Every structure is written in structure tokens, then in C-alpha cells.
Amino acid sequence: MPVASCQCWLPACDYDLAATLTSGQAFRWQPQDDGWTGVVAGRWVQLTSRPDGILARTATLQTDWRWLADYLRVEENLAAVLESFPDDEPMRAAVAACRGLRLLRQEPWECLASFILSSTKQIVQIQQIVALVCECFGEPLPVPEGVALAFAFPSPQRLAAVTEADLRACKMGFRAPYLLATARRVASTALDLAGLSSLSLESARAELMSCPGVGRKIADCVLLFAGGFPQAFPVDVWIMKALQQLYFSRRRASRRRLEKFTATHFGPHAGYAQQYLFHYMRTKQSASSPKS
DNA sequence: AACCAGGACACAA
DNA sequence: TTGTGTCATGGT
Numbered sequence: 001m002p003v004a005s006c007q008c009w010l011p012a013c014d015y016d017l018a019a020t021l022t023s024g025q026a027f028r029w030q031p032q033d034d035g036w037t038g039v040v041a042g043r044w045v046q047l048t049s050r051p052d053g054i055l056a057r058t059a060t061l062q063t064d065w066r067w068l069a070d071y072l073r074v075e076e077n078l079a080a081v082l083e084s085f086p087d088d089e090p091m092r093a094a095v096a097a098c099r100g101l102r103l104l105r106q107e108p109w110e111c112l113a114s115f116i117l118s119s120t121k122q123i124v125q126i127q128q129i130v131a132l133v134c135e136c137f138g139e140p141l142p143v144p145e146g147v148a149l150a151f152a153f154p155s156p157q158r159l160a161a162v163t164e165a166d167l168r169a170c171k172m173g174f175r176a177p178y179l180l181a182t183a184r185r186v187a188s189t190a191l192d193l194a195g196l197s198s199l200s201l202e203s204a205r206a207e208l209m210s211c212p213g214v215g216r217k218i219a220d221c222v223l224l225f226a227g228g229f230p231q232a233f234p235v236d237v238w239i240m241k242a243l244q245q246l247y248f249s250r251r252r253a254s255r256r257r258l259e260k261f262t263a264t265h266f267g268p269h270a271g272y273a274q275q276y277l278f279h280y281m282r283t284k285q286s287a288s289s290p291k292s
Numbered sequence: 293a294a295c296c297a298g299g300a301c302a303c304a305a
Numbered sequence: 306t307t308g309t310g311t312c313a314t315g316g317t
Contacts (some may be wrong), residue, residue, distance in 0.1 A: 024298055025298090115298075115299095116299095118297095118298055118299080119297090119298080119299035119300065120296085120297055120298090120299055120300090121297055121298080121299095122296080122297045122298090123297085123298070124297095125297075126297095126298080174300095175299095175300095178300080212300085212301090213299085213300065213301090214299095214300080215299060215300050215301085216299095216300095217298070217299060217300090218298085218299070218300085221298070234298070235298095236297095236298035236299080237296090237297075237298070237299090238298065239298080278298075282298090
């Protein structure tokens with residue numbers, strides 16, 4: 001049966017939708033026509049960038065669009081965030097190169113599961129694995145006519161009920177037992193993801209790190225991208241490279257020293273600054289690398 | 293065709 | 306505390 005689609009206009013200035021959706025924080029967005037399609041809060045969505053806002057389209061009737069405005073954080077004052085960054089050369093360069101890049105507010109479970117799958121994988125591969133997991137175990141969603149099938153991200157209960165072999169069939173390799181064990185922890189309510197935001201940064205981080213396959217970096221990704229902790233500062237290989245060559249050139253700082261630096265130097269929106277550095281390093285490299 | 297990817301973990305020294 | 310090997314897969 002044909003599904004009536006529904007549209008909404010979200011005003012937003014200085015919002016680089018493409019950079020935001022491809023900057024390695026969310027893994028379910030794919031380009032389609034002149035916009036992007038994905039799944040937010042269990043709904044198929046198509047987003048199209050406009051000079052002064054974002055055009056959103058869903059497959060079913062929506063009376064309240066807060067779920068999407070919250071996800072996109074369209075109400076956030078980006079100028080205030082950028083002004084809180086340290087006034088140094090690396091941050092000036094990153095902001096100049098990535099202006100309009102935003103942080104999203106994702107659902108904790110999908111974010112946690114996705115980043116467990118992210119370890120030692122390129123962003124393209126993470127997208128493929130996550131897509132497979134959704135196709136295999138997620139509930140099918142209503143989509144407009146003529147649009148490819150879409151699936152919800154599978155619940156922790158659903159993943160807790162599958163086998164490690166089922167997960168390995170999704171090409172996730174050694175991450176399969178990690179995802180399975182964590183899904184079972186969340187499904188059994190041994191880990192309360194919704195309650196993380198009421199904890200201190202340190203306590204919330206410790207809670208996440210009690211999950212198998214979740215170390216400091218993945219925990220900080222979940223805290224920053226879904227937990228509402230603006231000071232969480234995930235350090236991956238790109239950020240490490242940025243810190244070494246932009247802030248500690250040839251001084252070989254200790255891990256303890258780097259930890260203190262990332263926790264103090266970048267201000268109250270350190271996680272935002274981190275995302276700018278991350279995207280800056282990645283796009284800078286691909287721009288200078290030869291293409292076939 | 294090597295090298296490396298939004299790491300975590302057990303185990304050296 | 307910091308260094309190394311291992312894990313699985315495939316993009317560049």
C-alpha cells in the first residue's frame with residue numbers, strides 16, 4: 001500500500017549537513033538524489049540541505065518533529081560553541097575548513113553498538129557492517145513508494161537473542177562476542193544507558209567501560225555523541241596524529257599528559273573541538289591524496 | 293601489494 | 306606505567 005509522505009522545514013543557519021552526516025559520528029546516512037536518507041528514532045527520514053535550513057521528509061504522518069530537531073541539534077548556537085574553542089592555530093584551521101560541522105544527539109544503544117563495531121575499521125566499512133546488522137535483525141520500516149527498504153536498528157533484546165555466528169555473518173569478525181555480551185548486559189538492564197546522563201562524566205565512562213569491547217575511546221564516543229557529555233574527548237588514531245603533530249610536535253607526550261591536555265585545553269565544548277579536529281585531519285588528507 | 297583502519301585486551305618488561 | 310602481539314576484514 002502506498003504511504004503518504006510528510007514534510008517539515010527546520011530552520012538552521014551555518015549547518016553543513018553533508019559534513020555532519022559523513023564525519024564518522026553516525027553510520028546510517030547515505031546520499032540519495034540531492035539529499036540524505038537514514039533512520040532516526042525508528043523512522044525513515046530523508047534530509048535535504050537548504051541555504052537557511054533543512055528540509056525533512058518522513059514516510060508517515062508526523063505531528064511533532066522534536067525527535068528530529070533534537071537529533072540534529074538544530075537549536076544549538078554554533079557560534080557560541082566555536083567562540084569557546086581555544087584561539088590557537090590548529091583550531092583556527094579546523095574551524096576554517098569545517099565551519100557548519102555539527103554534533104548530533106544520537107540514541108545511546110545504537111551509538112554504543114555501532115562504536116563497538118568501529119574498532120580498527122574504516123568509516124566505510126563500519127557503515128557496511130551496521131547496514132548488514134540492521135537488514136538481518138532490524139524491523140522493517142514504512143518507506144515512501146519507490147524508495148529502498150529501510151530497517152530499524154535492532155534492539156538490545158533482539159541482538160541478545162542471536163548467536164555469535166549470526167553476528168559474524170555480518171562481517172564484524174572479532175567484535176561479534178563484544179557486541180553480543182554488551183547487548184545482553186543492556187537487555188538485562190545490568191547497564192542502564194538512559195540513566196548515564198544523570199551521572200558524572202567519570203562514573204558514566206566507568207559504567208560503559210565495564211562492557212566487554214568498550215575501552216576509553218569507545219566510551220567517550222558514546223558519552224559525546226549520545227550521552228550529552230560535551231567534554232568527552234574520544235582519542236582515536238586521527239586525533240592522536242593531530243595532537244602529536246599540531247600540539248606536541250616531536251615531544252612525545254605521555255598518555256597521562258595527553259589526557260590532562262585534552263581535558264583542559266579545549267574548553268567546555270572539548271568534544272566539539274575534537275570533532276572539528278577529526279574531520280579536519282581526515283578531509284585534509286583525502287584532499288591531498290591522489291584519486292584513481 | 294603492503295599498509296592501515298574512529299580499539300580492546302591479555303601479557304610482557 | 307608503557308610496549309607488543311592478537312583478533313577479522315577489506316579499502317586505499
